[in-house]
Amino acid sequence: MKTPENSPPPPCAGQHELFDSREEEDHLQARALCNGCHVFAACWDNFQAVRNAPSHLGGAPEGTWAGMLIGTAKLPSKLAPCGTESAYQRHRYNREDACEDCLQAHRDIVRQRAAAKRAEANPMDAA
Numbered sequence: 001m002k003t004p005e006n007s008p009p010p011p012c013a014g015q016h017e018l019f020d021s022r023e024e025e026d027h028l029q030a031r032a033l034c035n036g037c038h039v040f041a042a043c044w045d046n047f048q049a050v051r052n053a054p055s056h057l058g059g060a061p062e063g064t065w066a067g068m069l070i071g072t073a074k075l076p077s078k079l080a081p082c083g084t085e086s087a088y089q090r091h092r093y094n095r096e097d098a099c100e101d102c103l104q105a106h107r108d109i110v111r112q113r114a115a116a117k118r119a120e121a122n123p124m125d126a127a
């Protein structure tokens with residue numbers, strides 16, 4: 001990331017693996033470095049500036065930013081593969097068109113939810 005002129009590099013400099021990681025252990029280490037970082041405010045501003053970047057510009061950031069784990073609600077060690085609702089949501093989050101597998105997975109989920117709703121409303125019909 002960009003640092004103000006004439007200031008020492010931030011503690012995250014050169015620690016890409018730690019900061020890009022989605023592993024909880026790595027995140028906790030990264031966060032410890034963020035705490036007390038002298039460019040914390042600039043880092044946060046930078047995150048705000050790029051968080052909505054379109055995917056062809058690198059997309060939304062993931063990993064640890066300004067002490068926060070970004071880009072994932074949980075801490076999956078691996079990204080969900082295409083053909084799952086999670087991957088569909090990731091396409092949406094990245095503002096890209098979902099691939100056919102993901103679209104299909106999403107349609108299935110929507111259909112299942114609609115069916116569950118109908119069953120709830122009309123318990124007799126579901127039998």
Ligand SMILES: [Zn+2]
Nearest residue numbers: 082087099102
């Ligand atoms: Zn996909």
